[in-house]
Amino acid sequence: MSDVKTKHGDKIEIGAVSEHLLEKYNLPGPRYTSYPTAPVWKDDFGPDDLEESYTRAEALATPLSLYMHLPFCESLCLFCACNVSIQKDKSVAIPYLAALKHEIEHVSGLVSKQRPVIQFHWGGGTPTFLTPAQMEDLFGHARERFAFAPDAEIGIEVDPRVTSRAHLESLRRLGFNRLSMGIQDFQPKVQETIRRVQPYEMTRDLILASRELGFESLSVDLIYGLPYQNAATFQATIEQVLTLTPDRVAMFSYAHVPWLRKQQGAFATHLPEGREKFQIFRAGLEGFLGAGYVYIGMDHFALPEDELATAQQDRTLHRNFMGYTTKAGADLYGMGVSAISSVGDAYAQNRREVPAYQAAVAERGIATMRGYRLSADARLRRSVIGRLLCHTVIVKREVEQEFSISFDEYFASELARLAEPSTDGLVILDRDEVRVTPLGRIFIRNVAMVFDRYIEEQKMDQKPLFSKTL
Numbered sequence: 001m002s003d004v005k006t007k008h009g010d011k012i013e014i015g016a017v018s019e020h021l022l023e024k025y026n027l028p029g030p031r032y033t034s035y036p037t038a039p040v041w042k043d044d045f046g047p048d049d050l051e052e053s054y055t056r057a058e059a060l061a062t063p064l065s066l067y068m069h070l071p072f073c074e075s076l077c078l079f080c081a082c083n084v085s086i087q088k089d090k091s092v093a094i095p096y097l098a099a100l101k102h103e104i105e106h107v108s109g110l111v112s113k114q115r116p117v118i119q120f121h122w123g124g125g126t127p128t129f130l131t132p133a134q135m136e137d138l139f140g141h142a143r144e145r146f147a148f149a150p151d152a153e154i155g156i157e158v159d160p161r162v163t164s165r166a167h168l169e170s171l172r173r174l175g176f177n178r179l180s181m182g183i184q185d186f187q188p189k190v191q192e193t194i195r196r197v198q199p200y201e202m203t204r205d206l207i208l209a210s211r212e213l214g215f216e217s218l219s220v221d222l223i224y225g226l227p228y229q230n231a232a233t234f235q236a237t238i239e240q241v242l243t244l245t246p247d248r249v250a251m252f253s254y255a256h257v258p259w260l261r262k263q264q265g266a267f268a269t270h271l272p273e274g275r276e277k278f279q280i281f282r283a284g285l286e287g288f289l290g291a292g293y294v295y296i297g298m299d300h301f302a303l304p305e306d307e308l309a310t311a312q313q314d315r316t317l318h319r320n321f322m323g324y325t326t327k328a329g330a331d332l333y334g335m336g337v338s339a340i341s342s343v344g345d346a347y348a349q350n351r352r353e354v355p356a357y358q359a360a361v362a363e364r365g366i367a368t369m370r371g372y373r374l375s376a377d378a379r380l381r382r383s384v385i386g387r388l389l390c391h392t393v394i395v396k397r398e399v400e401q402e403f404s405i406s407f408d409e410y411f412a413s414e415l416a417r418l419a420e421p422s423t424d425g426l427v428i429l430d431r432d433e434v435r436v437t438p439l440g441r442i443f444i445r446n447v448a449m450v451f452d453r454y455i456e457e458q459k460m461d462q463k464p465l466f467s468k469t470l
């Protein structure tokens with residue numbers, strides 16, 4: 001099997017992935033959109049703790065990234081692991097939007113207008129479950145209360161099955177400049193099985209309309225490892241996606257966790273696994289790199305001129321709950337049901353059920369249900385894991401300067417545990433660096449897991465909380 005060359009001349013050594021390596025390293029593991037990961041967070045972290053973090057953040061005056069969660073969908077896609085509320089009745093949005101506006105009011109009252117919003121994102125669920133008028137009202141409410149930077153990234157997740165041209169026109173008028181869109185797979189058999197029928201033509205037409213309306217950036221999501229997929233069918237999907245020339249592609253491994261998401265059990269016997277799933281991943285990797293996309297981190301691709309690709313090259317790439325971003329250094333304020341915040345040294349998550357969220361906001365203005373304040377050790381490990389996942393290298397001197405430690409002494413046991421991945425060709429350990437090899441990029445989550453001090457506690461081999469790394 002051959003390797004794949006990336007845009008910048010380095011190789012992804014996909015041909016070197018043996019059965020032995022797959023068996024050894026294809027294990028459940030976090031995607032590290034946070035460290036520590038959410039299962040470690042504490043239930044005794046509440047609204048007062050989050051507000052204390054807001055106060056500290058004010059003193060530092062960092063820029064803001066705002067995320068708002070809109071949880072409603074008209075029907076449930078069976079693969080979905082997001083926090084969703086399936087509703088046919090659109091009137092449910094009315095009390096929810098009232099609560100969300102109340103939360104925006106409360107949070108914005110604690111934020112100085114000197115702090116620019118450099119990133120604003122609506123995720124879901126399906127944000128376009130709302131009518132254009134509801135979207136305009138909600139956006140206007142937020143915009144009046146926060147100071148948006150003139151060049152802010154303003155993005156939204158859209159579902160082509162329920163997004164009209166009127167929605168797009170309204171979003172564009174409001175100033176949204178980025179769209180992200182779920183595709184997952186274009187094969188009819190796969191789409192029927194996962195109950196998300198979204199033909200190519202429907203997706204193409206929405207993308208053409210968004211280009212015509214002047215959205216600057218378009219990102220699409222794909223999933224490999226879905227029922228009835230194989231390398232050939234996924235390759236056909238990739239070829240169709242390439243005709244749409246998205247600026248960015250997220251290609252996620254399907255997370256099969258039916259003990260957490262019961263509906264996934266419906267197709268459990270038709271899932272590609274092991275080498276077969278790996279070949280699907282490989283088809284995706286070869287398809288996008290062959291078409292000139294740059295491989296970003298562990299699961300994204302971007303056109304070479306996209307700022308995500310430039311950020312990877314300049315080592316300014318950053319990872320947060322929304323995936324890879326160029327907005328390092330911003331505090332993330334999450335609002336809405338189940339939304340996550342990352343403010344200074346703290347993480348916080350809102351209540352996960354809509355009625356509980358609405359009740360908590362009515363009473364207190366915010367709805368924090370759990371969170372985590374990072375210790376000095378957790379801050380250090382977060383930085384090290386972030387460096388690996390964003391830059392594929394840890395330069396020891398940089399970590400030593402930032403955290404006033406001796407890297408080799410502090411991480412002596414981690415370095416000893418990396419000896420085996422090093423022998424297997426996944427990392428190069430030398431005096432100055434821990435560097436992930438082109439082969440190691442395929443198993444980069446496994447390398448990151450070595451630095452996670454909580455991983456053993458999460459009983460990874462029973463009913464894992466995470467998907468497999470491939």
Ligand code: SF4
Binds near residue numbers: 076125
């Ligand atoms: S539309 Fe998106 S959020 Fe809603 S069920 Fe489907 S995948 Fe999940």
